[in-house]
Amino acid sequence: MPFFPQMPPPGNEVLLLGALLAIGALAGAAVQRLRLPAVFGYVLAGLAVGPMVLDLPARQMLQGARAIVDIAVGLVLFELGRRLDLQWLRRDPSLWIAAAAEASLSFVGVTAALVGIGFPPVHSAMAAAIGVSTSPAVVWLVITDSRAQGQVADRCLNLVAVNTLLGFVLATMLVAMVHLEYQAGWLTVLLHPLYLLTASLAIGVAIGLALPYAAAALSRRAEVQFVLIVAAVLCAVGLAVALKLSVFLALIAVGATVRNVPRRSALLEFDLGGGARVLYILLFVVTGAQASWPAWHSAGWAALIYVAARALGKWLGVMMSAPLSPLPWRQSACLGLTLMPMSGMALLLMYDISARYPAFGEQLASVLLAAILAFDVAGPVVLQWALRRAGDARS
Amino acid sequence: MLGPFAATKALTIGVELELQLVNLRDYDLTRGAASLISALAGGPHAKAVKPEITESMIELNSAVHATHAALLADLDRIRAGVCAAAAKLNIGVAGGGAHPFHHWAERRIFPTERFHALSDLYGYLAKQFTVFGQHIHIGCVSGDAAIRLIQQLARYVPQFIALAAASPFSQGEDTAYASSRLHAVSAFPLSGRMPAVDSWAEFERYFARMASFGIVRSMKDFYWDIRPKPEYGTIEIRVCDTPLDLDTAAAMAAFAQALCAWLSEQDAGPSLSDDFDLYEYNRFQACRFGFDADIVDAGTKKLVPLREQIVATLDAVLPHAQRLEAVDPLALLYSRATAASNGARWMRESMRRHGTLADVVRAMCERWCTPRSVSREP
Numbered sequence: 159m160p161f162f163p164q165m166p167p168p169g170n171e172v173l174l175l176g177a178l179l180a181i182g183a184l185a186g187a188a189v190q191r192l193r194l195p196a197v198f199g200y201v202l203a204g205l206a207v208g209p210m211v212l213d214l215p216a217r218q219m220l221q222g223a224r225a226i227v228d229i230a231v232g233l234v235l236f237e238l239g240r241r242l243d244l245q246w247l248r249r250d251p252s253l254w255i256a257a258a259a260e261a262s263l264s265f266v267g268v269t270a271a272l273v274g275i276g277f278p279p280v281h282s283a284m285a286a287a288i289g290v291s292t293s294p295a296v297v298w299l300v301i302t303d304s305r306a307q308g309q310v311a312d313r314c315l316n317l318v319a320v321n322t323l324l325g326f327v328l329a330t331m332l333v334a335m336v337h338l339e340y341q342a343g344w345l346t347v348l349l350h351p352l353y354l355l356t357a358s359l360a361i362g363v364a365i366g367l368a369l370p371y372a373a374a375a376l377s378r379r380a381e382v383q384f385v386l387i388v389a390a391v392l393c394a395v396g397l398a399v400a401l402k403l404s405v406f407l408a409l410i411a412v413g414a415t416v417r418n419v420p421r422r423s424a425l426l427e428f429d430l431g432g433g434a435r436v437l438y439i440l441l442f443v444v445t446g447a448q449a450s451w452p453a454w455h456s457a458g459w460a461a462l463i464y465v466a467a468r469a470l471g472k473w474l475g476v477m478m479s480a481p482l483s484p485l486p487w488r489q490s491a492c493l494g495l496t497l498m499p500m501s502g503m504a505l506l507l508m509y510d511i512s513a514r515y516p517a518f519g520e521q522l523a524s525v526l527l528a529a530i531l532a533f534d535v536a537g538p539v540v541l542q543w544a545l546r547r548a549g550d551a552r553s
Numbered sequence: 554m555l556g557p558f559a560a561t562k563a564l565t566i567g568v569e570l571e572l573q574l575v576n577l578r579d580y581d582l583t584r585g586a587a588s589l590i591s592a593l594a595g596g597p598h599a600k601a602v603k604p605e606i607t608e609s610m611i612e613l614n615s616a617v618h619a620t621h622a623a624l625l626a627d628l629d630r631i632r633a634g635v636c637a638a639a640a641k642l643n644i645g646v647a648g649g650g651a652h653p654f655h656h657w658a659e660r661r662i663f664p665t666e667r668f669h670a671l672s673d674l675y676g677y678l679a680k681q682f683t684v685f686g687q688h689i690h691i692g693c694v695s696g697d698a699a700i701r702l703i704q705q706l707a708r709y710v711p712q713f714i715a716l717a718a719a720s721p722f723s724q725g726e727d728t729a730y731a732s733s734r735l736h737a738v739s740a741f742p743l744s745g746r747m748p749a750v751d752s753w754a755e756f757e758r759y760f761a762r763m764a765s766f767g768i769v770r771s772m773k774d775f776y777w778d779i780r781p782k783p784e785y786g787t788i789e790i791r792v793c794d795t796p797l798d799l800d801t802a803a804a805m806a807a808f809a810q811a812l813c814a815w816l817s818e819q820d821a822g823p824s825l826s827d828d829f830d831l832y833e834y835n836r837f838q839a840c841r842f843g844f845d846a847d848i849v850d851a852g853t854k855k856l857v858p859l860r861e862q863i864v865a866t867l868d869a870v871l872p873h874a875q876r877l878e879a880v881d882p883l884a885l886l887y888s889r890a891t892a893a894s895n896g897a898r899w900m901r902e903s904m905r906r907h908g909t910l911a912d913v914v915r916a917m918c919e920r921w922c923t924p925r926s927v928s929r930e931p
Contacts, residue, residue: 484588
C-alpha cells in the first residue's frame with residue numbers, strides 16, 4: 159500500500175531533537191534526585207549520546223540543531239551580559255581586580271605549564287585561551303536552578319561575563335598569530351581580530367540601545383517585552399552569523415548595554431523561564447554529543463597539568479583580591495571555585511581550531527579534550543557545592 | 554523571664570529602623586543581611602546594625618539621646634556607613650513599610666537559633682513578617698510611668714500610623730491601604746493592644762500568668778503595638794512603618810517624645826472601656842485611609858477626621874516641643890498632615906510617574922541613601 163511508510167521508517171531531525179530533549183530532561187531529573195545539579199545530567203546525556211557511548215550521528219545533529227544551539231547560546235549570553243554591572247565594578251575595585259587576576263593567572267599559568275612540558279608556545283597559548291572563559295551556560299543554569307542569591311552568585315556572574323569577553327579577545331589575537339604562522343598577509347592578521355571585535359561590539363551595542371526604546375514605546379507588559387527580547391536576541395545572533403562575527407561578543411554586548419545605559423528602567427527584568435529551558439537542554443546535549451574519547455595515552459599527565467594549572471590560576475586569582483574584597487575569606491574561596499566549569503562551547507571551539515590548523519596537533523587537541531571533559535563533568539557539581547557552602551544556594 | 558524595670562531618664566529617645574535590602578537589577582528583595590553585617594564588622598557602626606528575621610532585612614539601632622538633633626545626627630552617620638558598605642556589595646537600601654512586589658515564599662530565614670525557632674513555630678507567618686517598621690523608644694522613670702504612658706498613647710496610635718504610613722503595595726498589587734504592613738503583624742497571637750493593666754505590679758502579675766500557661770517566655774513574645782521594654786527602661790512604639798527618609802523617621806521620634814512629655818502632665822484617668830472597644834476600628838481606619846481616615850474619638854464619641862486630630866495634637870504638644878528643641882521636626886509633620894502627604898502617597902505618585910514597581914523601589918533606594926542636605930523636601 160502506497161500510504162504506508164517504508165520499513166523501517168526514515169528518521170527525521172524533529173524526531174531526533176525530540177528524543178535528545180527527552181533524554182536530556184530525564185537525565186537532568188534523575189541526577190537531581192541525587193541532589194546534583196540538573197546541568198550535570200544534561201552533560202552526561204550529551205556524552206552518552208555522542209561517539210563515546212551510543213554514537214548517534216553527532217555531526218549531522220549539530221548541523222540540524224545549529225540554529226537552536228546558536229539561539230540558546232545567544233539567550234544565555236544576553237542574560238549574562240545583563241548581569242555585567244559596570245557601576246559595581248567601579249564601586250568595588252576588588253571585583254575587577256579579581257576578574258583581571260583570575261583571567262590572567264589561569265591564562266599565563268596554563269600556557270607556561272604546557273610550554274614547560276614541551277608544547278609550542280602559540281599553540282599552548284591558544285589552548286590556554288580556550289580555558290580562560292568559564293562556561294556561561296553552566297553557570298547561568300546552576301545559579302538559576304539552585305535559586306542562588308547573594309554575593310558569591312552575583313560576583314560569579316560578573317566575573318564570568320568578564321572572562322568570557324577576555325577569553326574571546328585572547329583567542330582572537332592568537333588566531334591572528336596563527337595566521338602569521340601560516341603566512342597569511344599582515345593585513346589579515348591585523349584586520350581580522352579588529353573586524354571581529356569592533357563589528358561584534360557595534361551590532362551588540364546598537365541592538366542593546368534600541369531595545370529599551372522599543373520597549374518604552376510599545377508596552378510595559380511582560381509578555382510583550384519577552385517577545386521583544388527574544389526578537390532582539392534572534393536578530394543579534396542572526397546578524398553575527400551572517401556577518402561572520404562573534405555571537406559571544408555581540409550578545410554579551412546587547413545584554414551589557416541594556417543593563418548599563420540609563421534607559422534600562424524601561425525594560426522589565428524577568429526570567430526567560432521554561433521556554434528557554436528547552437533550548438538550554440538541547441544546547442548541552444547537542445554540544446556534549448560532539449565529544450569523542452580523548453586519546454588517554456597521549457593526553458595523560460599533560461591533561462592533568464592543564465586541569466591543575468587552570469583550576470589553581472582561577473582560584474588564586476580570586477584569592478589575591480580577597481584582602482581588598484568586602485567578602486569574608488571563606489566566601490572568596492567559594493567564589494574562586496564557582497569559576498571552574500568549562501563546557502561544550504569550548505569543545506566546539508577546540509574542534510574548530512584543530513580542524514583549521516592541523517599543526518595544532520593531535521596530541522594538544524587530545525590534552526585539551528580531556529581537560530574540557532574533566533571540567534565539563536566536574537564543573538557543575540563543584541559550582542553547586544560552592545554556592546551551597548557560601549550560603550547563596552539552599553542546601 | 555520578666556526582669557525589673559530599669560528606671561531611666563524620662564523622655565530620652567532611641568530608634569530602631571528596619572530596612573529593606575534589594576538587588577540593583579530588578580529591585581526585588583535580596584539576601585544581603587549577612588554580607589552587609591560582615592562588611593561592617595570592626596567598623597564604627599558594627600554594633601548599630603543587626604539582623605532581622607529574614608535575610609533581606611537589617612535593623613539600625615540608634616544610641617539613647619535627649620534631643621531630636623542628636624538622634625538625627627547619630628542615625629545619619631549610621632545611614633551613611635550602611636549605604637557606603639551596601640554600595641560596595643551592590644545592594645540597595647530602602648525605607649518603606651513593605652517591599653512592593655517581593656514574594657514572601659522566596660525569603661530565607663536568617664540563620665540564628667531564635668529565628669529558626671520562630672520560623673518553626675509560626676510557619677509562613679515568619680516569612681510574611683518580612684515587613685519593615687520603625688520602633689521608637691521613650692525612656693520612663695518607672696514601670697508604673699511606662700504602663701500609664703502606654704495606656705494613654707493608645708488613642709494616638711492612628712496618628713502615628715497615618716504620619717508614617719509607607720506600605721501601599723504588597724506582593725505586586727496596590728492594596729488600597731496606606732499601611733498594609735500592620736496586617737502582617739496582626740496575624741500573630743499576642744498582637745494588638747496591651748491588656749488593661751494600670752500599674753507595673755499588675756503587669757507583672759499578668760506576665761506571670763501568661764508565663765505559667767507556657768505561652769510566653771520574654772517580652773519578645775508580645776507583638777503589641779506599644780509594649781514596655783523593662784531591660785531598657787523604655788516603652789516601645791511599634792506601629793510606624795519605616796519612613797522613606799531619615800528626616801521623617803527622626804521627626805516621628807520627636808513627635809513621640811513631645812507627646813509623651815505632654816501626656817505625662819495630663820490627668821491619666823481610668824482606662825475607658827470605649828478606648829478598648831474602638832481601638833481596633835480606629836487602627837484599621839488609619840491603616841486603610843491614612844490621613845483621610847475618620848476616627849471615633851473615645852472622649853467625645855464623635856467621628857473626627859484623623860488629619861484634624863493630628864493637627865490638634867501637634868498644636869497641643871508644641872510648648873513641650875519648644876522645650877525639647879523639637880519644633881522643626883514637628884513643623885515637618887505639620888506640613889505633611891496638612892498636605893495629606895505621607896510615604897504611601899509618595900510611593901503611589903512614584904508608581905504613576907514611572908509605571909513599574911521596580912522603579913518605585915529604585916526611587917526609594919535613592920531617597921534613603923541620598924545625603925540629608927540634598928533630600929530635604931518641603
